[in-house]
Amino acid sequence: MDYKQQLNTWFSNFEHRFDEAVPVIVSETATEFFQKRFETQEWDGTPWPALNTKYAAKKTRGAGQILTKNGFLKASIRPSEVTANRVVISAGNAKVPYARAHNEGLKINGIANVRGYTNKNFMGKGKRVQIKPHTRSINFKMPQRKFMGNSKFLNQAIIDRLTKAFNS
Numbered sequence: 001m002d003y004k005q006q007l008n009t010w011f012s013n014f015e016h017r018f019d020e021a022v023p024v025i026v027s028e029t030a031t032e033f034f035q036k037r038f039e040t041q042e043w044d045g046t047p048w049p050a051l052n053t054k055y056a057a058k059k060t061r062g063a064g065q066i067l068t069k070n071g072f073l074k075a076s077i078r079p080s081e082v083t084a085n086r087v088v089i090s091a092g093n094a095k096v097p098y099a100r101a102h103n104e105g106l107k108i109n110g111i112a113n114v115r116g117y118t119n120k121n122f123m124g125k126g127k128r129v130q131i132k133p134h135t136r137s138i139n140f141k142m143p144q145r146k147f148m149g150n151s152k153f154l155n156q157a158i159i160d161r162l163t164k165a166f167n168s
Helices: 003-040 053-060 099-104 152-167
Strands: 078-082 087-090 106-114 117-122 127-131 134-142
16 A cells, blocks of 8 residues: 555545544533533623522522522533534423523513402411402513523633544
């Protein structure tokens, strides 16, 4: 076998190895990076907005970690598609329908219709009071606490891992 054939064989083997390894490395790196955001509580160096002090202890179980009350959101981050041409990492499932609202933020403006009902313990005094039907205006804004998306730090981590994998 001459040198040209050896070189062509080596490149064809390398290309095949490259096609198989790159999507796996990218998906593993991205999944780890996105899950690590729950520990660092920041996105590309910008810290997440703090919780309302009124709810902080109840929402974090006193640990001070945002979005980690039961760990379902972090655990729902997984590779949903890994092919040679495309890698998709997704979050959320039936247990975690709120993943997108936390990642992108949420703004709700509107009017809620409240049906009439009987309050059996009105203001804690044990009295029964009939509440009339009414409307209630809602103006709610959930701050964005981004944990997934495009990131310069993720891109650098992927480049570093790929370089390390193919230089060894």
